[in-house]
Amino acid sequence: MALKEFLKEKFSKDEDFKAAEKEFKIRKIIEERQKSSNERELERFFEEQRQAKIKMRLETIRKQKNRNALVGPIMDKTNIFKGHKSILTNGPSVFKKVKTKKSTFFK
DSSP: OHHHHHHHHHHHHHHHHHHHHHHHHHHHHHHHHHSOHHHHHHHHHHHHHHHHHHHHHHHHHHHHHHHHHHHHHHHHSOOTTTTSOOTTTSSSOSSSOOOOOOOSSOO
């Protein structure tokens, strides 16, 4: 008996929800029909702008999370190259031409 009562209550709640949803849709349709086309277009424009702002915020949050996930633990460690002389800029360069004595064999 308890199972039958439980199922009856559950289905009645589903029916109530469906009825409320249907009523909401009808109200929304009536409100849309009462507005002019310009008002509907203006509301659509504002909604698109709002959605674009939300999307941009989400992208920045996701980038920050990715950056923190990728760089966070690594940046806490000390830099092993800090305090060392730069190999490429100081001292004789490997890429510069080295002056050599002219060969006397080929004149």
